[in-house]
Amino acid sequence: MSTIIRKASIMGGDPADIRIEDGQIVAVGVNVGGADVEIDASGLIALPGLVDLHTHLREPGGESSETILSGSRAAAAGGFTAVHAMANTSPVADNANVVDYVYRKGLEAGYVEVRPVGAVTHNLAGESLADIGAMARSTAAVTVFSDDGKCVGDSLLMRRALEYVATFGGVIAQHAQDPRLTIDAQMNEGAMSAELGLAGWPRVAEEAIIARDVLLAEYTGARLHVCHLSTAGSVEVIRWAKQRGIQVTAEATPHHLLLTDDLAQNYNPLFKVNPPLRTRDDVEAVRRGVADGTIDIVATDHAPHGSATKDCTWSDASFGMVGLESALSIVQHALVDTGLIGWADVARIMSTTPARIGSVDGYDAPLTVGSLANITLVDPSATTVWGADKLAGRSTNTPFTGLTLPGRVVHTFFRGTHTVRDGSIVELSQAGNA
Amino acid sequence: MKHFISTRGIDSATAIRLLDTTADMADVRQRDVKKLPTLRGKTVANVFFEDSTRTRLSFEAAALALSADVSTFTSKGSSVSKGESLKDTVQTLESMGADFIVLRHCDSGAAATLAQSGWINAHVINAGDGTHEHPTQALLDAYTLRSRLFGDSARGRNLAGVRIVIVGDILHSRVARSNVWLLATLGAHVTLVAPRTLMPRDIAAWPVAIVHTLDEALDEGVDAVMTLRIQKERMNDAFFPDAAEYTRFWGMTTARFDAVRANTLVMHPGPMNRGLEIAGSIADSANSTVRDQVSHGVAARMAVLYTLLGEDAS
Numbered sequence: 001m002s003t004i005i006r007k008a009s010i011m012g013g014d015p016a017d018i019r020i021e022d023g024q025i026v027a028v029g030v031n032v033g034g035a036d037v038e039i040d041a042s043g044l045i046a047l048p049g050l051v052d053l054h055t056h057l058r059e060p061g062g063e064s065s066e067t068i069l070s071g072s073r074a075a076a077a078g079g080f081t082a083v084h085a086m087a088n089t090s091p092v093a094d095n096a097n098v099v100d101y102v103y104r105k106g107l108e109a110g111y112v113e114v115r116p117v118g119a120v121t122h123n124l125a126g127e128s129l130a131d132i133g134a135m136a137r138s139t140a141a142v143t144v145f146s147d148d149g150k151c152v153g154d155s156l157l158m159r160r161a162l163e164y165v166a167t168f169g170g171v172i173a174q175h176a177q178d179p180r181l182t183i184d185a186q187m188n189e190g191a192m193s194a195e196l197g198l199a200g201w202p203r204v205a206e207e208a209i210i211a212r213d214v215l216l217a218e219y220t221g222a223r224l225h226v227c228h229l230s231t232a233g234s235v236e237v238i239r240w241a242k243q244r245g246i247q248v249t250a251e252a253t254p255h256h257l258l259l260t261d262d263l264a265q266n267y268n269p270l271f272k273v274n275p276p277l278r279t280r281d282d283v284e285a286v287r288r289g290v291a292d293g294t295i296d297i298v299a300t301d302h303a304p305h306g307s308a309t310k311d312c313t314w315s316d317a318s319f320g321m322v323g324l325e326s327a328l329s330i331v332q333h334a335l336v337d338t339g340l341i342g343w344a345d346v347a348r349i350m351s352t353t354p355a356r357i358g359s360v361d362g363y364d365a366p367l368t369v370g371s372l373a374n375i376t377l378v379d380p381s382a383t384t385v386w387g388a389d390k391l392a393g394r395s396t397n398t399p400f401t402g403l404t405l406p407g408r409v410v411h412t413f414f415r416g417t418h419t420v421r422d423g424s425i426v427e428l429s430q431a432g433n434a
Numbered sequence: 435m436k437h438f439i440s441t442r443g444i445d446s447a448t449a450i451r452l453l454d455t456t457a458d459m460a461d462v463r464q465r466d467v468k469k470l471p472t473l474r475g476k477t478v479a480n481v482f483f484e485d486s487t488r489t490r491l492s493f494e495a496a497a498l499a500l501s502a503d504v505s506t507f508t509s510k511g512s513s514v515s516k517g518e519s520l521k522d523t524v525q526t527l528e529s530m531g532a533d534f535i536v537l538r539h540c541d542s543g544a545a546a547t548l549a550q551s552g553w554i555n556a557h558v559i560n561a562g563d564g565t566h567e568h569p570t571q572a573l574l575d576a577y578t579l580r581s582r583l584f585g586d587s588a589r590g591r592n593l594a595g596v597r598i599v600i601v602g603d604i605l606h607s608r609v610a611r612s613n614v615w616l617l618a619t620l621g622a623h624v625t626l627v628a629p630r631t632l633m634p635r636d637i638a639a640w641p642v643a644i645v646h647t648l649d650e651a652l653d654e655g656v657d658a659v660m661t662l663r664i665q666k667e668r669m670n671d672a673f674f675p676d677a678a679e680y681t682r683f684w685g686m687t688t689a690r691f692d693a694v695r696a697n698t699l700v701m702h703p704g705p706m707n708r709g710l711e712i713a714g715s716i717a718d719s720a721n722s723t724v725r726d727q728v729s730h731g732v733a734a735r736m737a738v739l740y741t742l743l744g745e746d747a748s
């Protein structure tokens with residue numbers, strides 16, 4: 001079957017037609033012939049399918065808040081064609097069985113490529129290394145390792161982990177949070193935590209770990225990826241590390257590009273997230289860090305939670321926000337519409353570079369002949385009043401309800417398969433059932 | 435006012451009205467018949483997820499003095515999900531007829547969450563939430579100060595120009611927070627004293643002066659010193675080295691007491707660690723307001739119940 005996308009603006013540039021056959025892009029230009037299916041994409045921007053390096057799919061163990069299938073659908077709705085499923089499931093993805101299970105369920109769902117992330121330490125306990133080699137050589141071929149949700153706090157263990165993971169060509173994605181500096185921490189430490197009487201999560205707890213880790217990366221010659229950095233100081237540390245030539249990459253989340261800690265004012269747990277929302281100065285610094293390339297990528301940290309874990313006091317509530325469906329709109333709002341970056345940069349920070357960090361094949365030459373047909377078509381002129389009705393996953397813990405957000409994902413193609421059509425998720429016959 | 439959650443945002447006129455209503459209630463408590471029929475047929479539910487016998491008894495006495503029915507729920511919050519049990523507990527109590535929920539909870543913001551959640555329609559009174567606020571304590575403290583300083587001419591007055599030092603674990607103190615907002619609204623000059631480890635960061639916007647030793651604060655001349663209870667386990671978390679050093683720099687010792695003006699008031703919200711943050715002889719002296727504070731607590735809580743009920747009538 002063949003499909004032609006007509007008159008899409010290629011990454012914000014000139015309009016062109018894109019012809020898809022057998023899951024591949026076979027022609028891009030003005031005379032690409034006819035096809036079985038034609039899509040009028042005038043006014044839409046074509047991006048390479050988005051790649052999320054930081055997704056919590058909750059399966060196995062947390063199926064009441066998300067499954068690999070429901071999370072895959074949420075990802076497709078947000079324009080993603082690949083996601084990295086974090087290891088903090090139950091059981092933890094610290095061995096080949098669990099990562100292969102996640103990988104297989106991703107294939108069955110069929111909406112996106114699900115790339116399991118392996119734990120760095122057994123049971124995320126921070127004590128002994130997980131089965132890193134076995135996961136690297138499993139069917140899932142894990143390349144990204146992370147104890148996300150927890151920090152690899154012990155300096156010796158982090159050194160060894162960097163060296164051992166590098167042995168298999170992988171990368172450690174560190175959740176940078178000094179455990180001792182953040183005991184019982186509830187929100188950013190500052191004027192708002194002082195007023196609300198909530199235990200503070202100081203910036204230095206993130207910055208000190210990043211500083212240690214970039215030095216360990218330099219010393220060991222290993223690659224380091226820093227998850228969801230949230231402070232102006234963290235941006236400075238990464239900038240310094242890159243100037244020294246250290247092999248470090250960094251990510252920011254959409255919510256840290258937009259929201260600030262004063263939203264905790266009414267103790268609404270929808271704004272409770274880890275690392276916490278910071279101040280306006282931090283948001284500005286993180287935006288500038290993305291714009292000047294210090295921060296390499298935007299990743300969602302999509303963290304579904306059932307309503308019971310948010311329908312309670314702030315301290316009792318779980319950390320985390322869903323973010324797959326809203327990510328592209330927030331990036332447009334915070335970075336594109338503010339003039340900080342263009343659409344080609346969006347393709348870089350949300351597709352090409354996260355794919356490179358995660359060693360995901362098929363994204364190195366976006367929207368060119370011969371590459372996989374992972375394509376997202378977005379209408380940048382659309383606006384949406386955000387709400388839970390815009391979500392496609394199992395949980396509704398979005399912090400953006402009520403905001404008027406720009407941009408809408410109109411179509412998503414995953415290896416040529418139409419997963420989102422006219423803004424609606426396409427019902428695929430699950431591969432597992434076929 | 436539907437709920438009483440925080441002293442922050444209470445305007446000056448409302449604050450003075452609450453103090454005057456507290457005075458009315460204190461008068462009632464001096465009469466032969468110490469009860470008002472105000473809350474007859476209403477139920478006040480005391481929901482205490484954190485132990486505080488004295489605060490609970492004070493609220494119970496206040497509710498009974500207004501002829502309310504009183505029910506009491508206490509729990510140490512040991513269940514797996516405290517949040518769920520908070521929601522379930524208050525919904526159960528409301529279906530059993532509670533018109534007022536008096537909530538004491540170890541989580542900051544618990545009372546605010548209850549008031550905003552839509553879980554219940556009852557009035558919510560914050561009887562202490564984590565390290566956030568304890569607004570009825572601030573009301574009784576302000577009332578105690580006003581009546582001790584101004585006696586029979588106290589009614590209708592604010593605390594303009596009154597100099598108050600609050601010393602102790604400001605970081606973890608809900609009493610300090612509620613007092614800061616209310617005392618500042620009433621025009622008092624508040625100085626906070628604590629080692630840097632026990633002072634919140636980034637409080638430049640608070641309407642207070644900040645110093646780090648008690649001697650520095652007392653040098654300025656003060657009308658009242660409010661000593662806060664210091665929890666001994668703070669020593670184990672390296673907030674300060676030991677009790678002796680705490681007393682040396684932040685304790686209300688007899689030496690410090692002898693050096694201040696003779697009529698300086700010494701306050702403590704209780705329960706006291708005698709000999710640690712306050713010398714026993716000072717707590718028992720004529721300058722101490724400790725027993726007044728306990729007695730005024732009932733009147734202040736009556737005033738809050740009375741004021742919230744007024745909301746239903748209007």
Ligand SMILES: [Zn+2]
Pocket residue numbers: 148149150175227228274275
């Ligand atoms: Zn994390």
